[in-house]
Amino acid sequence: MDPLLTGGIGWAEIGIVLLKVVVAFAALMVGVMLMVWFERKLIADMQNRLGPNRAGPFGLLQTLADGIKLFFKEDLQPERSDPFVFKLAPYLSLVPAFLVFTVIPIAGNFNDGNDGVVTLLGHETLMQVADPQMGILFVLAMSSVAVYGIMLAGWSSGSKYPLLGSVRASAQMVSYEAALGLSVAAVLLFAGTLSTNGIVAEQSGWRWNIWMTLLVPFLVFVVASTAELNRPPFDLVEAEQELVGGFHTEYSSIRFALFFLAEFMNTVTMSAVIVTLFLGGPAGPIPSGAPGWVQDYALPFIYFFGKLVIFLFMYVSFRATLPRFRYDQLMDLGWKFLIPLALGWFLFLTAIKVAGDQGWNPVVAGVGALVVILIGAALLRSSIRASEGAELEDVTAVGADAGGDR
């Protein structure tokens, strides 16, 4: 809970909250603008091209120019679309993208038992817009709501390619949501709280979850988040070669810009969520002799931003390197690999944690859990094999019925 809101709420508190909202919104907008530029420049470098370099120094204002262009373009609405839902969909995908960012702590001193409380204009507060007790569940909830934006956009367009794109999107995002949630569960096991501020505070002193949870949940989260963001190699939703533009085929002008914005905003916020969950958020070495503003604002923000850029770079290099998954490969990876892996690892970590709490031998508990997991994995594997064999038989049977021309 934000210490700002624990006492009485007066005009000063409301003012500070409004200030934080405005600053966070502006910072995120500028961040998204720079992210689009960063992605285009980086990909250009990776493909021996120049990238945008006309608008502003180094092409920094290219996104702004594109935004202005999109704003003044004709806003087209297909005749057979559902007018209300068609207009609603872009906001359904933009608003959750921003709301996720509100629970991310972007600065504050978390060293030596501090819990990130800073003094802003004479009031104690946290460097995040809100710190609800359901913290990370809110992030998952919002990324689920974002599915509606994409799904309704495709459905309300009244056109077949967007519909196919949105069907893919909802299937993909719903299945990867499970893997995402299960890898978050592993983090919660160590943090013992859902609040993002609490999760970061728990990781202070280099007890970052990336190694506390033994790397696997981190990897699962990165893969699942890439799918959740619909970024390459999981961008089947937009699959230009097959579906024109996917769910936003029929969108133009500022509504398309909102989808575009939401997509990149999601990339930034998802990177911020990874940093918060696994890399200790704004935590890092802070010299105790430094002035207060350096300890509370400057250094933590630099650490946070540095970690963020690593993941933005990662997403961009994914896009530059990896070819798109086929739809069945995507589903196989999600349901048959990531979800069992996240679940098994959660079991393993739980065993060690319980052993530690009860005073059992953690090695025995860990090995026991691993054995159980391996047996489970073997069973899963054999059942997948069996079902694949059955599928093949079905296909051959159907082929024989149809005259064998399949």
Add this chain to the structure above:
Amino acid sequence: MGYLDGFKITIKKWAGTRTDSGRRITLEYPEQVRPKPPRFHGRHVLNRYEDGMEKCIGCELCAGVCPAKCIYVRGKDNDPENPTSPGERFGFVYEINYLRCIHCDLCVEACPTQAITESKLFEFAFTNRADAIYTKAELVVGDDGRPQQLPWENWDGGFDPAQDTSGWMRATSPGGNAEFEGIVAWAGELGYGVRPAEGGQPLEAEQRATRAAAHDDHDDHGGGH
């Protein structure tokens, strides 16, 4: 590490482009212009003889051969006192619609007097349909023999389109007969005189040489039998 090899390539490319800008394959177009191939098919020019007379005789063969039907020509009898072209008639109206032209160069091949050739100019950024129809006033070369620069054409970046206004004719031998390769079979041009021939196609010359060498080898073996 098969999965990570792809990342190795992109990261290597990234580092390479960052440290050595010469590896970038894109050019900053309005400032830099990529050199055009010798036989580039660009916008047409109507040539003139060295004495300033127009080469076009208004025969309409170009219009007849054009597969896109984009050329419109009307001939007219020359004024005997003050002729526009040497001969009986001249091209009175000459229009090319660049919304239709496919730059196939058949008009250049059909022309009996080398009046129409294609330059290396490639900028067709007009803003209305009327501008897309180039009239004779725009197509005929100026008094210095260079194509006229139209308002939307950008000739910066060390790019001299005038150097190769008739690349096609200087490249090929009449009738495709190798015996005529390198032999000049065209008249002089205003400002440039008689342009030299390109001297055959290097690739083909090379192929002929290897073929001849192989033939010699074969003869040697034949002698051994």
